[in-house]
Amino acid sequence: MPGPHHRLSVHNVTFQGESLAELEAHWAALGVSRLSILDSQLLEPHFPMLLHGNAYSVEAVYHLFAGGRLSSETRAARDALSTVIDAAAAVGARTVYLLTGGRGDLTWAQAADRFCAMVAPCVAQAKAAGVALAIENASSLYADIHLAHTLRDTVTLAEMGGLSVCIDVFHCWAEGDFEAMVQRALPRTALIQLSDYVLGDRALPARAVPGDGTIPLEAFVTQALAGDYSRGFDLELIGPRIDREGHLESARRACDVLSAMLERLGA
Numbered sequence: 001m002p003g004p005h006h007r008l009s010v011h012n013v014t015f016q017g018e019s020l021a022e023l024e025a026h027w028a029a030l031g032v033s034r035l036s037i038l039d040s041q042l043l044e045p046h047f048p049m050l051l052h053g054n055a056y057s058v059e060a061v062y063h064l065f066a067g068g069r070l071s072s073e074t075r076a077a078r079d080a081l082s083t084v085i086d087a088a089a090a091v092g093a094r095t096v097y098l099l100t101g102g103r104g105d106l107t108w109a110q111a112a113d114r115f116c117a118m119v120a121p122c123v124a125q126a127k128a129a130g131v132a133l134a135i136e137n138a139s140s141l142y143a144d145i146h147l148a149h150t151l152r153d154t155v156t157l158a159e160m161g162g163l164s165v166c167i168d169v170f171h172c173w174a175e176g177d178f179e180a181m182v183q184r185a186l187p188r189t190a191l192i193q194l195s196d197y198v199l200g201d202r203a204l205p206a207r208a209v210p211g212d213g214t215i216p217l218e219a220f221v222t223q224a225l226a227g228d229y230s231r232g233f234d235l236e237l238i239g240p241r242i243d244r245e246g247h248l249e250s251a252r253r254a255c256d257v258l259s260a261m262l263e264r265l266g267a
Helices: 020-030 047-052 074-090 108-129 151-161 178-188 217-226 240-245 247-264
Strands: 008-011 034-038 057-064 095-099 132-136 164-168 189-194 232-235
Touching: 008 020, 008 057, 008 247, 020 047, 020 247, 034 232, 057 074, 057 189, 057 232, 074 095, 074 108, 095 164, 095 189, 108 132, 108 151, 132 151, 132 189, 151 164, 151 178, 164 178, 178 189, 178 217, 189 217, 217 247, 232 247, 240 247
Parallel strands: 008 034, 008 232, 034 057, 057 095, 095 132, 132 164, 164 189, 189 232
Antiparallel strands: none
């Protein structure tokens, strides 16, 4: 049987807490070729050897900037991200994407300026290394560790800092200007994360397998492809629904649904 579509990855947060050996077994079971990983996994000594022995490429690496607080010491925050960028470049990773760190007592505008100033040398480093450095949109439930909670704010911050964008559709699909903001974001979009939402589900993080919910994923993917988006589609599957079905089972079904969609749309 053929594996998932070559542009699909399954984020390792789907299997949170599992070892590299366990993750490798899941990748093999799913048949994926692109990986979406945590920075801690990237920095494990065994990780480059794991890649070397298999036909895997790294689509994206997640990093929490400044330890989650923009009040953190600037040099330490930069050094930590710089280490991740170097390691990402060494294994040919396409994207490092960030949560920005929380603003504390700063206004949004003050925190945005501070983040852009703090991250600027790393933006230049990533560009020189051929690694996209992106920020994602995330729920305001994560305001303690992040600034960008709407797609509009995410794109605005990315434009301010010269960064790329990771669109997590789960957190922005219901915004009133969603289609217009996607159009604005696409030229700098380095990663798209997909999952679904079942109306009325309050059991956070409340994600569902694509096709089980109400998010108009096919219309969104159609818009992304029409806008010449050429990078990866990442499945981030977490929450009680995923726990009940089983993480591997949910990931397998999601890969089947998205692979069929991407083939149908000519991705």
